[in-house]
Amino acid sequence: MRRILRDLKIMLLTNLWIVPVVAALVGALFYFVAPPPPMHARMATGAVGGGYHTFAERLRDELALQGFSLDLVESAGSADNLDKLGRGDVELALVQSGQELTLSDEARSTLNGLGVMYREPLWLFLGDTAKFERLSDLIKLRLAIGSANSGTQAVTAALFAANRIEPPQYPQHWQQMGGSKAAEALIAGELDAAFFVGPAENALIQRLAAEPKVRLASLRRTEAYLARLPYLSRLEVGEGMLDMQHNTPDRDIVTLGPVATLVAGEAFHPSLTPLILEAAKTVLKHGSLLDPAGSYPAKPPLSLNTLSEAEYYYDKGLPILQRYLPFRIASLADRYIILAIPLLVLLFPLFKAIGPIYQWRIRARIYRWYKHLREIDQQLYKGSLPSDLDAEIARLERLEDELARVEVPLSYSSELYELHIHLRYVVERLHSLKAKNQAAPE
Template identity: 85%
Template structure:
């Protein structure tokens, strides 16, 4: 064991040169590696109490379990969310599909779609006695079309425009209000009908569904609308789906609606994509009244650029390391593994050179003694060895003593012993020369 430890010590000492080389390579790795993704982001959520805000709160709580902080930033709706993304005020926002089409190509290219989170039905509630067949019937009604610049108004305006109806033509009967304000006016009888956009579970929608004086009506000609407005989707709502006690709706109906899309701005770190989408999948795993379990998140609309990380997630799921490790550790490992590959490529020839260099270093300990022996041998051969031979013998005997303290691995001992023999041989030769000179001097 002592011999093994000594050989190991010699091996380490003979290759100390590799320490600064490795330090330089590892230092370069840490210098050039991209910094880890931030564990904080801001998300525009719409008004408190709305569907967007409720979803964002659940997403925030789920991300907090991974140590990620999602800061919720209230807004006035989808258009305001797009504006905040463009200004860099937030990294994420929920946006109603179709709203991105209001941007020019340059503005839209700066955004990325992470995925569709859920469908947002358009609900048209009317008074119980109001007669409604088609959107054209709304011309004679007191109607709430959604607050200005809201997602509700954007959808209703698109549907009305498809019928060549402009809200501006009915300023006395149609009002630009939405949310709780429109709901209060409708239940108080100040309006005949009102449009709302939001999930079936939304508190406001549930409130309206329980009002006995209101009726949820069906939209007809949905295929014609979808052909003109492809960012909308068709939704079938079964009888009693919203409220079974009040039987709302009182028959199977069909409606339309956009989808809530999670959109990222330029300041969003792409490496956060799988973390955000997996948290959203957990939040949405049980589905909703209208969305089957496991349906969302889904690929974003084609009108938005999709991040490569999102494409990978939808094709293959979470990156391998993130399936088994916390996000922070997995993302660091991913980044260092990628940069470690070229490091290993550099280290392979480096370690391959250790053997020959080690062999050269050990033999150099032995062979450096031969230089002096060779010089003496040549002088003896040429007869040019002058001076005090006794001093030369003393010098070689001193070298012999030093050589006895040289440590080499066991595998190189034969070469060391050969040097001992050659050194002793040279000393004996010098003694012979010394004796001959002494005899010659005595004669």
């Protein structure tokens, strides 16, 4: 056992040179690998109680299970969300499709669409006595077109513009009003009609659906609108879909609506994309009254750039490591694997060389002694040995004593013993030469 430990010590000391080499390569790996993505982000959500904020709260809770912190930032709507993204106040925001078209090409190039989260129907609720066939009929009515700079007003403005009804032509009895304020005015009879944008499950939409004093209108000529406003989508709402008790709507209707798109700014770390989208998929897995289960998230609109990570997610799903490991661990492993491959390529020939180098260094401990034997052998051949053979013999015997203290692994002992034999052979030759010289007549 002691011999084995000694051989192991010799081997380790002999190959000690590899430690700084490997340390340098590993250090380079940690130096050049990209830092892990942050485990927190800020998201602009719209007003509290709105569809965006409700979805963001569910997304935040789902991400928290992965140790990711999502801070929700209230806003005035899609336009405000885009401003916050542009200023870098937030990394993520929910934006109504079509709003990005109001930006310059340069500003839009700094944004990336992560995906469509759900559809946002446009609801037109009418009072008891209001008559409606086409949008032009609303000119005569007291109408709420949505709050200033809101997503609702953006959609209604686009629909009116398709009918060549521009803001300067808006009647004075139209009001820039939305949300609960518009709902209260409609129920109180202060408005004849009001537009709202939001999911069918939204509390405000559900309240209006249960209100007997208002009814839900159906939009006509939807194909004509879609041809002019491709960022909108057509939605069919079946009888009683919003409220079966009150049978709202009281017949099958058709409406239009944008889609809620999750948009990332320049400060967003692309590696977080699969984590965010998988959490959104979990939140949306059961669908909604209008969106079938498993429909969303979906690829973002073509009007926005798409991160390669998002493309991969929609085409192939989660990265392989994230399918089996927590995000934080998978993210680190993924980064180190990328650089570990070239590191292994370098280490393979390095470790392959350990054997020959080890063999050479051990044998060098033995073979260097042959230098002295070779010098004496050459002098014997040339007859040029010094006259004082006793001094040369004493020098070789000292070498023999030093050689006895040389340590080599057990597997190389035979070569060490061969050196002892050769050294003794040369010493005997010198003794023979000395005796021959002494016996020669003067």
